[in-house]
Amino acid sequence: MYRKILVPVDGSATAARGLEEATALARTSGAQLVLLHVVDAYPLAVEMATADTWQLLMDGLRQQGQALLAQGSAAARAHGVPAVERLVEFPAGRVSDAILDEARLSDCDLIVMGTHGRRGFAHMMLGSDAERVVHESRLPVLLVRHPEAPKR
Numbered sequence: 001m002y003r004k005i006l007v008p009v010d011g012s013a014t015a016a017r018g019l020e021e022a023t024a025l026a027r028t029s030g031a032q033l034v035l036l037h038v039v040d041a042y043p044l045a046v047e048m049a050t051a052d053t054w055q056l057l058m059d060g061l062r063q064q065g066q067a068l069l070a071q072g073s074a075a076a077r078a079h080g081v082p083a084v085e086r087l088v089e090f091p092a093g094r095v096s097d098a099i100l101d102e103a104r105l106s107d108c109d110l111i112v113m114g115t116h117g118r119r120g121f122a123h124m125m126l127g128s129d130a131e132r133v134v135h136e137s138r139l140p141v142l143l144v145r146h147p148e149a150p151k152r
Helices: 013-029 042-046 051-078 095-105 120-126 129-136
Strands: 004-008 032-039 083-089 110-115 141-145
Touching: 004 013, 004 095, 013 032, 013 051, 013 110, 013 141, 032 051, 032 095, 051 083, 083 095, 095 110, 095 129, 110 129, 129 141
Parallel strands: 004 032, 004 110, 032 083, 110 141
Antiparallel strands: none
């Protein structure tokens, strides 16, 4: 059914829910998970930080990303699912572009990701990487909402 499933992880409850669903799918289909964390420093780049401060911030973001990937891999392995970890820094474009690029580079055949389900002003201001992935992906995309996400 599926060989490789890409799962973006960012530390949010919705991403954790996406990882749970992907792990269950991988377990039943014998697939491998490709866990992806994108270090998106764009919001920080707007701030005028000194070079030393910038380096400290980036080191912290890298460490946080590696920790999230390690947690995700451990959770997958606990269910008998193999996983590889990918950390991408400074994507060219949006986070959604990095997700689509990694799906192609890792030869994935499914993307599973959490979505916050934002609407209205929040959607306009924050955008939706999940929505962009759905619209631009050539692969099937499974969006998973956290059970506590606002309902429409």
